[in-house]
Amino acid sequence: MGSLRIQVCRSCGRGYYPPKIRCSCGSRDFYEVELREPGRIVTLTTIYVPPIGFEPPLRVAIAEFSKHGLKVLGRIDGDYDLKVGDRVWAVENNGVVVFSPAEGGEGE
Amino acid sequence: MAGRRVAIVSIGMTRFGKHPDKKLLDLLAEASLEAMDDLPEAPVDSLIVSVMSPGLYEGITGPANILAGLLGFEDKLVYRVENTSGSGGAALMAGWTAIASGVVDSVLVVGGEKMTHKSTAENAAIIAGLVNEYERRTGITLPSYAALIARHYMDRYGIDNEPLAHVAVKNHLHGSMNPKAHFQKRITLEDYYRSRVVAEPLRVMDYTPISDGAAAVLLMELDKALSYTSKPVLITGISGSTDTHVVHERPDLLEMRAVKNSVEKALRMAGKSIRDVGLVELHDMATILEIAQLENMGFYPRGEAWRAAMEGWTRYDGELPVNTSGGLKAKGHPIGATGVAQAYEITLQLWGQAGERQIKSQPTAALSMSMGGFGHNAFTLVYEPGW
Numbered sequence: 001m002g003s004l005r006i007q008v009c010r011s012c013g014r015g016y017y018p019p020k021i022r023c024s025c026g027s028r029d030f031y032e033v034e035l036r037e038p039g040r041i042v043t044l045t046t047i048y049v050p051p052i053g054f055e056p057p058l059r060v061a062i063a064e065f066s067k068h069g070l071k072v073l074g075r076i077d078g079d080y081d082l083k084v085g086d087r088v089w090a091v092e093n094n095g096v097v098v099f100s101p102a103e104g105g106e107g108e
Numbered sequence: 109m110a111g112r113r114v115a116i117v118s119i120g121m122t123r124f125g126k127h128p129d130k131k132l133l134d135l136l137a138e139a140s141l142e143a144m145d146d147l148p149e150a151p152v153d154s155l156i157v158s159v160m161s162p163g164l165y166e167g168i169t170g171p172a173n174i175l176a177g178l179l180g181f182e183d184k185l186v187y188r189v190e191n192t193s194g195s196g197g198a199a200l201m202a203g204w205t206a207i208a209s210g211v212v213d214s215v216l217v218v219g220g221e222k223m224t225h226k227s228t229a230e231n232a233a234i235i236a237g238l239v240n241e242y243e244r245r246t247g248i249t250l251p252s253y254a255a256l257i258a259r260h261y262m263d264r265y266g267i268d269n270e271p272l273a274h275v276a277v278k279n280h281l282h283g284s285m286n287p288k289a290h291f292q293k294r295i296t297l298e299d300y301y302r303s304r305v306v307a308e309p310l311r312v313m314d315y316t317p318i319s320d321g322a323a324a325v326l327l328m329e330l331d332k333a334l335s336y337t338s339k340p341v342l343i344t345g346i347s348g349s350t351d352t353h354v355v356h357e358r359p360d361l362l363e364m365r366a367v368k369n370s371v372e373k374a375l376r377m378a379g380k381s382i383r384d385v386g387l388v389e390l391h392d393m394a395t396i397l398e399i400a401q402l403e404n405m406g407f408y409p410r411g412e413a414w415r416a417a418m419e420g421w422t423r424y425d426g427e428l429p430v431n432t433s434g435g436l437k438a439k440g441h442p443i444g445a446t447g448v449a450q451a452y453e454i455t456l457q458l459w460g461q462a463g464e465r466q467i468k469s470q471p472t473a474a475l476s477m478s479m480g481g482f483g484h485n486a487f488t489l490v491y492e493p494g495w
């Protein structure tokens with residue numbers, strides 16, 4: 001299980017993570033909501049040449065959620081075998097979204 | 109656009125590559141002098157300098173003023189323009205605007221970067237500085253964004269690395285015929301597959317290297333230009349466009365809206381269609397981007413540009429020569445220089461002075477696209493021979 005606190009525009013319903021100051025629709029009226037549904041991995045990579053401050057190999061992915069037109073970039077830190085199309089939970093850990101398997105990994 | 113027309117009248121460029129004995133200012137000065145020596149009588153009213161990070165690379169602030177001082181420029185309009193990896197395109201826009209508006213009659217636009225004295229990891233950190241703070245915290249870099257987009261493209265259109273390898277082979281072939289390119293050696297498909305994985309599924313041979321270098325073009329109002337040259341290269345269309353700054357906010361990760369919109373607007377301004385364009389320099393920071401950009405520009409339908417390099421269509425002797433300079437892949441990418449170096453290559457080709465890599469056709473229009481960030485902020489120019 002996991003949940004991620006995201007920002008949603010009250011005017012157009014678009015969701016953001018990380019948050020914005022002004023929505024592309026022009027509104028500045030946002031509310032926050034806990035996203036309590038798994039997303040689906042759209043694309044992922046393993047980085048072997050990261051910037052200084054990061055240890056290779058570093059795995060990052062973009063996951064897509066069914067609500068608020070939301071996609072989020074995050075990291076895959078655990079030793080999971082994840083691929084495109086897999087369902088994942090997203091949680092924030094030290095300011096970074098991390099993904100873990102949403103099915104078959106119920107022991108989390 | 110009625111009114112004052114703007115043309116490129118002379119060009120200059122250092123070799124791109126490793127210049128351990130030269131600093132940023134040496135490179136900028138070398139490219140500037142070459143452009144000025146090309147037309148010694150031509151007046152320079154303004155100097156616009158394109159550099160991304162002289163502060164982080166060399167601890168320099170105000171490179172435009174330093175260069176103006178070195179070149180003995182006094183009482184000129186001098187400033188720096190910055191748009192990350194698309195700084196060159198933005199500087200050309202600034203130069204074009206200054207002339208078209210009547211503020212000045214001529215502008216020397218010079219771009220450069222000095223990068224190779226820093227390690228690859230330090231470069232990755234400096235370049236990653238242009239992404240959103242949250243994205244940076246994940247460890248993502250521009251090269252790894254290219255990998256995410258490559259994976260997505262491969263999954264959607266059912267291709268493997270081979271089309272990407274062909275883009276690398278083609279651009280290295282072009283680089284091998286460009287005496288100013290960083291890499292002047294051809295590579296084979298085997299070389300591509302032998303190169304190390306940087307970010308799955310992309311390899312060293314998919315990427316632009318880290319380079320030092322500078323490029324310059326002298327822009328002039330057309331009536332004035334005609335008293336100094338019989339071969340002005342007209343800039344008849346120029347535009348810029350942005351996409352979301354946070355990459356994952358984009359509805360379709362393969363749709364590069366800044367590229368698409370800036371191309372559309374620049375063509376409309378020039379009164380041209382994409383079919384009129386017979387020569388292209390684009391921002392192949394990674395091989396997959398050449399493919400994605402050709403589709404977003406409208407040269408090929410979505411999901412089909414991967415065939416172009418494989419079939420030889422985009423080779424210098426093909427029907428749509430793309431990156432005859434070697435592109436970012438082989439010519440190199442001293443960041444602030446790149447957009448200006450694209451204008452350099454187009455001019456050389458339209459003048460028929462590109463030597464071994466000279467294109468076989470005589471296009472009525474050419475196009476260059478200089479992109480800041482990962483499709484964050486794109487500038488497109490449309491060029492036409494003015495003779």
Ligand SMILES: CC(C)(COP(=O)(O)OP(=O)(O)OC[C@H]1O[C@@H](n2cnc3c(N)ncnc32)[C@H](O)[C@@H]1OP(=O)(O)O)[C@@H](O)C(=O)NCCC(=O)NCCS
Nearest residue numbers: 049193228235250251306312313315316317318393441481
């Ligand atoms: C691809 C990349 C990671 C390779 O860096 P690296 O693994 O540290 O490579 P090195 O610098 O150690 O070079 C090793 C050899 O490979 C060659 N090489 C390096 N990069 C190359 C490239 N992109 N293409 C072909 N050959 C390359 C070098 O010539 C070098 O040979 P040499 O020792 O004889 O000079 C690096 O070039 C890179 O980060 N490129 C992207 C830069 C970027 O993001 N620019 C901004 C984009 S907008």
Ligand SMILES: [Zn+2]
Nearest residue numbers: 009012023025
């Ligand atoms: Zn909104």
